[in-house]
Amino acid sequence: MNHDDHTPDLQPHLDPELEARIVAWVAGEASAFEIAELTRLIGEKPELGIFKRRIEAVHGLVGEAVRPDHEPLQLSAERRAKLLQTLGAPNANAAQPADAKIVSPDFTSTKKFHRNGRQWFLAIAACLTVGFFTFLSIPVYRQHEDKMAETANLEQAGAKPRDIENRFTIDQKKRKESTEDAEHSEKAAVERLAQVSKDELSASAAKRWNGLDKTNVPPVASTRFYYEAPSSPASRSKTSFAESAKQLIGRSSAVALNNSVRSGGYLSTSSAPPKAEVDSQGSSVSDDGKLVLTPFEVTASNDQGYAASSTLAGTRIRTELKDIGSPITVVTKEFLADVSAGNSAAPLQYAPRSDAAAGKPAPAIDALLDSPAQSAASLEKKSGKTERDDDLPLAPSPQTPVPTVAPVETSTAKEPVSTFSLHVSDVSFRLAQAALAANESIDPARIRPEEFYNAFNYGDPTPSLAEKVSCRIEQTAHPFLQQRNLVRIAVKVAASGRDTTQPLHLTILLDTSGSMERDDRVAIVQRAMATLVSLLGANDRITLIGFARQPSLLAESIAGDQSKQILDLIAHVPPEDGTNLEEALKLGGELARRQFEATAQNRIVLLTDGAANLGNANPAQLSATIEKLRQQGIAFDACGVGFDGLDDSMLENLTRKGDGRYYVLNSPEAADAGFAHQLAGAFRPAAENVKLQVRFNPTRVGHYRLIGFEHHRLREEDFRNDKVDAAELAAEEAAVAVYQVEPLPQGDGDLGEVFVRFRDAASGNMVERSWTLSYDPQAPAFDRATPSMQLAGVAALLAEKLRGGPVADAIKLGDLAPVINTLRSHYASEPRVQELITMFGQLRQRTGE
């Protein structure tokens, strides 16, 4: 469905009008005269005949496809009955995000085929387990048979069998449910314990039992106690609950909590030191025939580092983690310590497979996990060989910049799925450009390859038919690495954007610090604001806040068509010292909320030239504020003015959190059409929450690496989780990703599949499309690839060269010269590409290659 000039679809190119006439003929619309004319033309041009045959074939297929089948097929009677029974039943699972995972196109494992069956199995197993233990407990408590009914009731009230398995699942909804459950049972148990302790548990065990028999004290002894609270990892650490229980119980140290595998799950009361009576069975029968159970024993001794092996569940079965049906995340004590978790939400921010309380993934950690170098580090840690050191990249703040990811490939066998948020920016490219031109050193951490190859217009086709989004895929042999191909995946959104009548509510935060007084910066701001104002209409509202040491409101809620007066205002703001972004953001947020309108685009736009150097410049704080605003429907864009002193990574991070755009303007000329386009793109997104997922075929691809997007990686399951935020794309805007893949010539099948998912801003619906990433046994050499592939390749390689590392060493700039020449002539009228070529020359000079 891709009007791709570079694939030989219906080549050679025919006159569309002629094509339409042939289609009309096939569709039975042509007159005899027209048919004669067309037949003559086909005689002249055989390719028209090919076209006609193809259309005829499609015509026939469509005709057949729209009609129902002649002889309807049915599933076998048994399957049918079973399926209809399931489908007809009320859809209990529909709302559970955990189950949504099943439909993620994870077809790499056939196990999933049987997943549903397995869930049934688990449920049955859980029921059986409970039944079994109920049965077991009969002989043990045969003296107290009269209590059994009560016991059973309690068990039911305390924990339904199903929960035994469910509780381990850290999946939002289930987590909530089970937390409630766990709280219930916990509370109930604690209340009972407290009551028992009030009743003075100081007598001997025998007396106690008698006492229980005689009094109406609830049968603590047979209350099954689930030591489990999945949503609160703190209480998962092995001792904390036991401790709190002890505190509650106070003096009655006689209470022993027993949770060992063989005899666990019961609370027993005994005044004797329990250890003395423990036999090899884990429990013992004292002389007078009374049973004393082993002490409560939930041990994490098998846990190593961050890796836990068992669930620590309060059941008798201490299930091995590997045997659990659904994926769960266990947070170990060491992990809690390393992330300095002070509350239950904190560790979840870092744990894989869980959404932090804020419903936002921790990109830093994702990137870390993607990075084999870092995994290696944590593996080492797991094995306990290294002692804890503070510079381990698992730093507690989510705002800690992700360390430069070592460019190591991912093995498709291990992790065939690559998921990320499609983010379009060119800031890194422009900063590098400025640094090269000024012959300054370049911080490798500032190089974001995706912002290099997304700086160009590749002329990718705008989607036309059906698809709200198109995808173009190109490949070439990697110019420097053996057996590697470069793959360019370009995704472009259709032209139908958000309704242009939707009002825009802008809150501008303008940096008025002294440094902004430089003539060129004043000019940039004037020009940028003029561009911005020119985009506004009568329904739009603009609020202007100037800020230095303190923010001050300069204009509030000016109608878009009168916003020219703002330009005068800006020219007369007196400069001050300081850049107190925090205060400005606070005021801006307040005003934006006051002006908030659900039907409008609500955005805060920051214009600044420097780092926040007053107030609480803690990036974590700022980004938390911005995230909160975004959750209230207010996006955050940032525009850097000038390249010196700009806190690039902070602004990039903030806009990523705020769903917004980040751009830099270094000269008044830069605030031109391109800038206006970017603004328009930011203000009127056509696609929101744009995510891309590539599922590589392990039988065809050995290894792969996404070049760039290190800050934007998502977890596989987040692809379908629309609560997980991702980037926006404007109408007719293309976003490009470049992969390095190792195709296996002896392999089998396609390279993989590309999935794109986003919210269509026009309709508000989620749209998902997929394309096949086909295998090209003869991928063209780099110097013979399409110009767009070459351009993306050169941009990516240049970024990698600047970033340094082993890949950079392999890149020999001199060898790229022929391709550069091709680009120079092919993109002669594209200033951006010419700039890239200039950068290439400067870098070559610098490295002496």
Place this chain on the structure above:
Amino acid sequence: MEPLVFERVPSLPPSGVTAGLSATAMTAKPETIVAVFEAEESGLLRYAIGLVRRRTVAEEIVQETFLRLHQVWAEVDNPRAWLYRSVRNLALNHLRDQKPESELKEDTATADDHPPADVLGRNEAIGTMRLLLAEMSDEDRTLIRLKYNDDLKYQEISQRTGLSISNVGYRLHHVLKSLADALRHAGIEGSRG
């Protein structure tokens, strides 16, 4: 250039307007999953058989697909496209995973499990076409429906949609050509039929 020209084509009236002309709008989400099952069972099964070439496996795939749809029914707004796409993915995945095994099973499979090859090819082609049709924009699908379901002439389509006759022709041309391209990408040689 082409997309630009295409953009200028005025939009068809929303499907609600034309819905009354024939059955129901193709995109209106059916009320229940059971209704969807009744409607799509045969087509999906045929498609799956065309892809995996074994009836039993095809049935398993179709069953699995519906079970999955059941789980996410509330989130899927175009069940038809979803189903066809899922069947395709599951089938391709099956082929990928089962390749070495299938040769072994070849002997033991019953005759019923092996319909003739040309039927299979046709099944696959039709299924793929249904997938493409389901994923089309409403406007294009309306056009296809008027042309192929209701068997209308360009002129009648023009009257019902408000498009000019030449626009109808131009658009239909685009739709069919794109379908031909898409079929080719899906590995189905259109001219083979």
